[in-house]
Amino acid sequence: MxxxxxxxxxxxxxxxxxxxxxxxxxxxxxxxxxxxxxxxxxxxxxxxxxxxxxxxxxxxxxxxxxxxxxxxxxxxxxxxxxxxxxxxxxxxxxxxxxxxxxxxxxxxxxxxxxxxxxxxxxxxxxxxxxxxxxxxxxxxxxxxxxxxxxxxxxxxxxxxxxxxxxxxxxxxxxxxxxxxxxxxxxxxxxxxxxxxxxxxxxxxxxxxxxxxxxxxxxxxxxxxxxxxxxxxxxxxxxxxxxxxxxxxxxxxxxxxxxTPYAPPAPAAPSPAAQAQAPKTVDRSFLDSLSLQDITRIVTGIGVVGLLMIAVGVFAVIRSRRKRRALLLAGAPAAAVTDAQNPGDTSPADDDTDRSIDGSDGDSERRGSAETADPGLKSTSGSTASVKPASDSDTASTGSANGGVADLDGTLEPGGADSGRVRSAAEPEPASSASAVADSVAPAQAKPADDSASPATEASSASAAPASQTAASASQGSASASQASAGAPPQSRGPQGSGRPAKATKATKSTKRPRSGGTGPSGS
The missing domain is CATH 2.115.10 (Tachylectin-2; Chain A)
Incomplete structure (x- = not known):
């Protein structure tokens, strides 16, 4: 045309x-x-x-x-x-x-x-x-x-x-x-x-x-x-x-x-053709789809994609609003991070403060405080090796060295106030507390049992080895002789040559009477 x-x-x-x-x-x-x-x-x-x-x-x-x-x-x-x-x-x-x-x-x-x-x-x-x-x-x-x-x-x-x-x-x-x-x-x-x-x-x-x-x-x-x-x-x-x-x-x-398509007329099958298995023509899935079906499929995929995008945008907006609200409310950064990551279950940092030898974080922090303030340290430059001692060791050794164990197990060194038993209401002198903490804390294997009763302590004292009792008695006699000769009393703790006393909690109900003079009152 x-x-x-x-x-x-x-x-x-x-x-x-x-x-x-x-x-x-x-x-x-x-x-x-x-x-x-x-x-x-x-x-x-x-x-x-x-x-x-x-x-x-x-x-x-x-x-x-x-x-x-x-x-x-x-x-x-x-x-x-x-x-x-x-x-x-x-x-x-x-x-x-x-x-x-x-x-x-x-x-x-x-x-x-x-x-x-x-x-x-x-x-x-x-x-x-x-x-x-x-x-x-x-x-x-x-x-x-x-x-x-x-x-x-x-x-x-x-x-x-x-x-x-x-x-x-x-x-x-x-x-x-x-x-x-x-x-x-x-x-x-x-x-x-x-x-x-x-x-x-x-x-x-x-x-x-x-x-x-x-x-x-x-x-x-x-x-x-x-x-x-x-x-x-x-x-x-x-x-x-x-x-x-x-x-x-x-x-x-x-x-x-x-020429319009016309299916071939069926022919009489030959014996050879009858012996063969019938062949089937596989049709593709797309062959059964109309244009309307294809349009619906494409539309459905588009709708699902838009919904996924909308959900993602909503989640981002919600997270940012929550973080902004926490910041405006003055929450710390950790709280903001926790709010953004509510599924974070990592252990707290405090649980990782334990040292390799098993001591807890409190002991390490106490040692750090003493190092930062030299006034809290003992005047001795060395730290004696400490082994746990029973109450009998503490009592006898305290008498022999010219110091007195107070109600919480702290021994005041000799000096102007040597031999004085401090009442429970008085504050602990910084030097004495630091000396005892310095000598006890590094070597103490495990803290004292807070629930120990007087009966338990008495039992512990009676169970002390005989050799330790004899050594305490001998050391007490020597200290008494030294005091009578006018020599200055030997203080407990890092300055003395004796074994440091063990710090215990105040479980005794009686005080040792104060003796006159500046020396110890004897065993």
Whole structure:
């Protein structure tokens, strides 16, 4: 079709003299006409619409030669439309020899706009429309069509046509396999064909029920129409043996011919064929998907992705608000970190303060405090080795060295206050406490039992070894002799040469009476 008028062809039928075609030029609507061609595709006549056609998309012909123009296109903005959807659609009928077509207005039953490009006329003269968007909705009317009507007649939903993802090559890939772009009836009315951009689906209509043939679930015969530029129009040849197709192009285009697919007749199986196992053809999952199914799958994936993004954004915002609230409330950084990481169950730092030798953090911190303040340390530069001593050792050694153990087991060294027993209410002298702590804490294997009773201490004293008792008595006698000779008393702790006293808790209920003078009162 090389005539410059024959561009954007959207509908095609075969006639006794050649062909009839329509175009859908939306840019220049005065170019939208019905063209009659001879067998060589030369224009022999053109018929204009009495009023502007909106979007003619398909052409059908009945047995009496009447041409029916399907002015049913209504592209969305996604498919090149203006976005002004039409409230009604129209059919134009052009009787043989007429100078102008007659208008018949129709509307979908729910009043919503749809884009359609396929029209068939059944044996009773009823129109059947198959939509492009949504895919495959089938509408018809059983009432006689009104002519030049201002109020559109209502269509009835009759069923659904389901194209398949055949994989036939076309410019739009898998989407093109589900886009319905044309339809036709065979000259004898016994077959019908619905096409997509990639394939032709042919149905048998043995009893004249066209809607049932398309929507009833019968298996169609599929003829591939591969690699057409934008295949829209389809028709039967005059003898019904071929499909005729053409593409909607802004330039001259060609009418193509296809032989409809016919399944091979079953042949009598040979003995060798009977012996072989029957072969089955596996169909891909995509073959059973319609364009509407694919659209729903893609939409579902998009919705799930948006929900995941929304949940992630909400979690981030919530975390930041919580952290900001804690900072404004003056919470420490650790609390803010714990609030952001509520699942963190790492052990507290205080539990890791124990030293390798098993002493707890309190002993280490007490030693650090003494080191930081030299006034709390003993004047001795060495630390004596200490072994636990019983109460009897503490009492005898304390008397012998010129010191007195107070109620909490601390021995005051000799000096101006040597021999004085400090009351429980008096504060402990710093030097004495530091000396005892310094000598006891490093070597003490385990702290004294706080629950020890006087009875337990007495038992412990009586269980002391005899050698320790004798040594204590000897040391006491020597200290007494030294005191009577006027020598200064030997103090306990790091300065003395004797064994340091063990620090015990105040469990005794009696005090040792103070003796006169500056020396010890004796054993």
């Amino acid at each position: 090389s005539d410059p008028q024959l561009t954007e062809i959207s509908g095609l039928v075969a006639t006794a003299d050649g062909y009839a075609v329509i175009n859908d030029s939306n840019v220049e609507r005065n170019r939208e006409k019905i063209f009659l061609l001879d067998s060589e595709c030369r224009v022999t006549r053109s018929v204009s619409y009495p009023s502007s056609a909106f979007d003619p998309e398909d052409l059908a012909v009945t047995k009496d030669g009447t041409l029916w123009v399907a002015d049913i296109g209504d592209n969305t903005t996604l498919t090149g439309g203006s976005g002004n959807r039409r409230p009604s659609i129209a059919l134009w009928s052009l009787a043989p020899g007429a100078n102008a077509p007659v208008l018949h207005r129709l509307a979908y039953p729910d009043g919503k706009a749809r884009d359609a490009e396929a029209l068939l006329i059944d044996a009773q003269g009823h129109p059947v429309i198959v939509t492009k968007d949504p895919v495959g909705e089938v509408y018809t009317t059983k009432e006689p069509l009104p002519s030049n009507n201002a109020n559109p007649a209502s269509l009835t939903r009759a069923g659904t046509f389901k194209p398949l993802a055949t994989g036939t090559a076309n410019p739009y890939g898998i989407l093109g396999t589900g886009v319905v772009t044309g339809a036709a009836m065979s000259p004898d009315g016994k077959r019908a064909v619905v096409r997509t951009m990639s394939d032709a689906y042919e149905f048998d209509v043995p009893d004249g029920d066209l809607v049932e043939a398309i929507t009833g679930g019968a298996t169609p015969r599929i003829t591939p129409l591969p690699s057409e530029p934008q295949g829209e129009a389809i028709a039967y040849s005059r003898d019904g043996t071929e499909f005729l197709t053409t593409s909607d192009q802004p330039k001259p285009t060609t009418i193509l011919r296809y």
